[in-house]
Each structure stands twice: as C-alpha cells, then as structure tokens.
Amino acid sequence: MSSKLLDFHKKNILTVLLSAVFIWSLFSVQWGPDLFHPGGQAALGQMMQGLLQPDWSPAILRLALSAAWTTLAYAVAGMSLAIVIALVFGVLASGVLASTRTARNVQVIGFRGALGFMRAIHELVWAWLFVAAIGLSPFAGIFAIAIPYGGILGRIFADMLQDVPEEPITALRAAGASRLQLLCYGYVPIAMADMLSYLMYRFECAIRSSAIMSFIGLGGLGFQIQLSLQDLRYDQVWTFLLFLIALVVLVDMWSQLLRKRLVA
Amino acid sequence: MSDTAMFAMKQVSKSYGSAYTLHPLNLHISRGELVALIGPSGAGKTTCLNILAGTIEPDAGLLHIAGKPASSYASGKHLAKAVGIIRQQFDLVGSLPVLHNVLAGRLHEWGFGKSLLSFLFPQDKHIAADALNRVGLSDKLYDKTSHLSGGEQQRVALARLLVQQPQAILADEPVASLDPARAEDVLAMLVRLVQEEQLTLVSSLHSVHLARQFFQRIIAIKEGRVFFDLPTADVTEDHITDLYQLTAGHGMDER
Numbered sequence: 001m002s003s004k005l006l007d008f009h010k011k012n013i014l015t016v017l018l019s020a021v022f023i024w025s026l027f028s029v030q031w032g033p034d035l036f037h038p039g040g041q042a043a044l045g046q047m048m049q050g051l052l053q054p055d056w057s058p059a060i061l062r063l064a065l066s067a068a069w070t071t072l073a074y075a076v077a078g079m080s081l082a083i084v085i086a087l088v089f090g091v092l093a094s095g096v097l098a099s100t101r102t103a104r105n106v107q108v109i110g111f112r113g114a115l116g117f118m119r120a121i122h123e124l125v126w127a128w129l130f131v132a133a134i135g136l137s138p139f140a141g142i143f144a145i146a147i148p149y150g151g152i153l154g155r156i157f158a159d160m161l162q163d164v165p166e167e168p169i170t171a172l173r174a175a176g177a178s179r180l181q182l183l184c185y186g187y188v189p190i191a192m193a194d195m196l197s198y199l200m201y202r203f204e205c206a207i208r209s210s211a212i213m214s215f216i217g218l219g220g221l222g223f224q225i226q227l228s229l230q231d232l233r234y235d236q237v238w239t240f241l242l243f244l245i246a247l248v249v250l251v252d253m254w255s256q257l258l259r260k261r262l263v264a
Numbered sequence: 265m266s267d268t269a270m271f272a273m274k275q276v277s278k279s280y281g282s283a284y285t286l287h288p289l290n291l292h293i294s295r296g297e298l299v300a301l302i303g304p305s306g307a308g309k310t311t312c313l314n315i316l317a318g319t320i321e322p323d324a325g326l327l328h329i330a331g332k333p334a335s336s337y338a339s340g341k342h343l344a345k346a347v348g349i350i351r352q353q354f355d356l357v358g359s360l361p362v363l364h365n366v367l368a369g370r371l372h373e374w375g376f377g378k379s380l381l382s383f384l385f386p387q388d389k390h391i392a393a394d395a396l397n398r399v400g401l402s403d404k405l406y407d408k409t410s411h412l413s414g415g416e417q418q419r420v421a422l423a424r425l426l427v428q429q430p431q432a433i434l435a436d437e438p439v440a441s442l443d444p445a446r447a448e449d450v451l452a453m454l455v456r457l458v459q460e461e462q463l464t465l466v467s468s469l470h471s472v473h474l475a476r477q478f479f480q481r482i483i484a485i486k487e488g489r490v491f492f493d494l495p496t497a498d499v500t501e502d503h504i505t506d507l508y509q510l511t512a513g514h515g516m517d518e519r
Contacts, residue, residue: 171355171421174317175428176344176372181379185368189359262359 050234060239063224068243071220074138074210078145079203085150089115090157096187097179112158118151123209127216141218145206156198160191193262200255204248211244269331270295270432270464271316276325278311285311287488288325293466295431298455300475300496301468303485304508309468312485313436316466318343330431344372348430350454352441353417358410362401362420365409366392369427388427395423399453415446422454426461433458435467439474447471451478472504 029035091097093111098104127144134140169186177185214220221240228236273291277284286308293299301309314320315327318334327334330346337343348369356365363386370388371379378387386392396402399419404412409420418438425433438454439447451467455478458465469475475482475496482499484491484507491507492499 165354167351167354168357170319171349171351172357172368172371173340174319174344174347174349175369175424176339176341177368178341178371178376180376181371181374184380184383185360185364185371186357189357189364192359 046232047234047237050236050238053235054238054242055233055235056239060236064221064239064243067214067219067221067224067240068247071207071210071214071222071244072247074141074145074213074218074220075203075206077138077142078210079149079199079206081142081146082149082153082202082206083199085118085146086153086157088154089150090154091161091183093154093158094161094187096161096183099179112155115151115154115158119148119155120151121148123148123213124216127213127218131216136217138218141210141213144213145209149202149206149209153199153202157191157195160194160198161187164190193259196262197255197259200251200258203255204251207244207247207251268294269328270297271466272326272328273315274326276315276322276327278315278320278322284488286315286322289490291483291490291493293464295464296462297464297481298458298479299464299466299481299483300479301466301483301485302470302472302475302507303491307485308488309485310436313434313466313468317347317349317434319349341372344428344430346431348425348428348433349436350418350421350425350433350438351436352438353414353421355421356409356417356424358408360409361406362396362404362409362412363389363392363406365420366395366423366427369395369424369429372428391427392423395426396420398426398457399423414442415450418442418450419453422450422457426457429461430463432464432466435465437468437470440470448474448477455479 089111092107093115095104095108098107123144126147127140130140130143164187168190169182172182172186211220211222211225214222214224214226217223221244225237225240228234228240269292271291271293273289275288275290276286277288278286289312291312301312303309311320315322316329318327318329318337329337329343337346357368364383367382367386367388370391374382374387381387393402393405396405399422401416401419401423404416404420409417412420433454435454439450442450451474454467455465457463465479467479476499480496481494482496483493484503486507492503494503
C-alpha cells in the first residue's frame, strides 16, 4: 500500500525538488548594479525610437524589398532540396518499406542515424563549411539550409509515417497492396495533412535561418541588418526587421489557408 | 480436398502465452455458404477470422483456402484474389477521395507505375463507378471519404470488395459501429451482393438477431471452442442463453 502511495506522489516530489533547486540557484546570482551594462539603457532607448520611426525612405524600401526577395529565394531553394532529402530519407527511416524485421531495423537505424547527422550540425556551421569549400556562392547558402532542414523534416516525416493508424493499412494489405502501393495509397495520404503543416512551419524557420545566414556575406535581409547595425542606424534596422516579420506572417497565413483546405 | 470447400480447417489451434485462444478446431465451409460467427466477446471469433484470412499463422493444424493450402499463397496479391476482408469503419483512408479508396481493390492487379498514374488519371474508373452504383453511392465518386457518414463509409468498403473480386468475404463485426437501422441496411446489402456474385461469406456478429435474419448457418464460439454449429432454423433460445451465460471465473478476463 505504501509503495503505491509513493508511486502516486513520485511526480509531485520531483516537482517540489526541482523547484527548490531552481530557487536555490537564484542565490548564486550576484544581484547588483553590475548585472546590467550601464550604457545599455541609452542604446535601448535609441532602438525603441527606431521602432517608432522606421526609415521608410524609397531607397531603403527598395533595398529592403530586394533583400527580402533574396532571403526568400534562399529559403525556398533550400527547402525544396530539403523536401527531396526528407521524403527519401524519411520514408526509408520509417521502415515501412522493409520486408523483414531485420531489414526494417537496419533501415531504421541506418537512415535515422544519417538524418541525425544532418541535423546535429547547425545551419550556420554548415554554411561556414560550404563557404570554405565552394566559396561565397548562393549554393553554399542553399545547401546550408537544405541539409539540416532535410534532417529535421525527414525525422518528423518518419515519425508521422510510423504513427499512421493500423486499420486502413491492414485493409489495404488484405486487398493485395504491395509495400510501395501501401506507401502511396495508405501511409502518405493519411499523414499528408500533418506533414504539410509541419513543412510550412519549417519553411517559416527556414526564412529566419536564411536571414541569419546572410551575416556570413551571402546577401539578404540579415546582411542589410548587419550593415545598418554597424552604422547604428536603428531606424533602418527596424525597416529590415519589419520586412522579415512580414515574410514570416505571410508564410503563416499561406500555411493556414493550405491546412484549412487539407483538413476540411 | 473437395472442390466445393471454400475454407477447410483441420485441428487448427492458436494460443497467446499459455492459454488457448483457439482450441484445436475443425471447420468446413462450402462455397456459397453464408455463415455467421457469434459468441461472447473474447471467445476467439476474430482470431478465427484472422486465421481464415491468412493474416495470423495458426500454431498447429492445416488450413485450406479454395482447395489450396494457405501456405501455398505466395504473396498478398494471390491471397487477395481468394479472400476479401471487411472490418469496422476505420478501414478507409479518409483523406483520399472515394474513387481511390474503391480503386484500392484493384491494387492486387496493378503494378506500382499504374497505381501512381491512377492518382492523376484514374485507371479502370468504370469498374469503380459500377461498384459504387451497386452500393447506391454513384454520386459520391469524387467526395472526400472522411466526409461520408459511417454507413456510407461501410458501403464504400463494400464497393472496394466488389472491385477486388475475391471468392470469399470475411467480415469482422462489419456493422458494430453503426446504429441498428444502418447496421441492418449495410448487412442486407452485403448479403445481397455476396449472393449476386455467388461468393462465400463468413461474418462475426454481436447481434444474434442479425445473424438469424441474414445467415443460413450459425457457428457459435465460446472460450475458444465451437459451442454449436447449426443451420439457423435449428438454433433455439436455449442455445443462445447457454452461449452468453457467464461461467464462474470466465467472461471478464479473457482476450
């Protein structure tokens, strides 16, 4: 009886314990005037002022538009390649095509491992590697997005394919469907809505990454933000940031539309 | 094996762990028979059907399907020409149009290329349209399957079986998730189609009433054994009462 009671309270005890550890950790912070950089407040004020009055001059708008276009182009190209990687590796990593248990285990472990390798390395690191290897070419940026995003998407696709309900698959198998037919008449159509919705979310992330990527000199919104920051032109920084936000919001709206059509 | 046997089981048994799910069982079902399997939950009806369908390997015994040993069916494609299966309504892919769910019955005839092409240019469309017509859903060809009601979805599953053209149909509680009126409607349709196509039907059912109404022969299974196997006319109320009576220590904890 008492062991059952202990089991019941296990989670609560852990919660109390972890909360206590967190509170205790606050004591190691040296509270005082040195905690914040004293000159920071002025910079913060300037930034806020920039937000209130972004630079809407035509020259900056033109620059922001073309930079946003570059950022979007890198994201789209990178994601297109990532989708191809994710579909091939994801299907294989889900093991739904394997004929025997052993083949399935080998496939799942092998391809999940490969996907793990791709996404374990951050896109910025991939970008440095590719710039070192092929120079400051657009391909460096595209590959740097495609590989880690392919790894992330592929892993989630594999999970989604594995979580497909069994009944329709069993029924298709009983109707004489081969494994490839099961994939295109069962697994993929069932998982499609979820896969697409996750893909759109990752597309948003790819736009962010693509903007950051341009810090290493590939052009785009991030590059412009960096230049303006170096000039301490916060009003321009905000113009570019607002363009970045607009891009992400637009993609989100598009994804909502798509999902409504798929789920309805 | 005589030519008239659709299914013949000889001393077929199956156990999970130490307990028998199915005690050694002999069963002979002729072509064209309409057989209902009834019995308490967990008595072994589904296991029995799954063995007949070739989806579960029995531990021991011999099973002949359409005169050939079950093990001689090399692939799912061959077996699909002999036996078709219908279960509860979760069998369809809801995100696909009705058309593709029905055409899935042709997959055992199609190669992979043709299956893919069919998404763009539906292949053998007239066969699907004809089958849907026979189940009274000719106007739903392009509807998304998940938009259909439960009864309609079961009729789509029937249309898929018509397209598959097996020699026998195994139905595992085909109307369990429908309300009584629709259950009767779908079951009547299933039986009518089976008779029109001169197929064999073996169906497990919860409802004794439906079993009596539509089937010629009733096999009752209790605790993994055949409790009785009689023409419907010979089944009495006493048989049914005995079948569903809870025996001490049983009935609740079985699978």
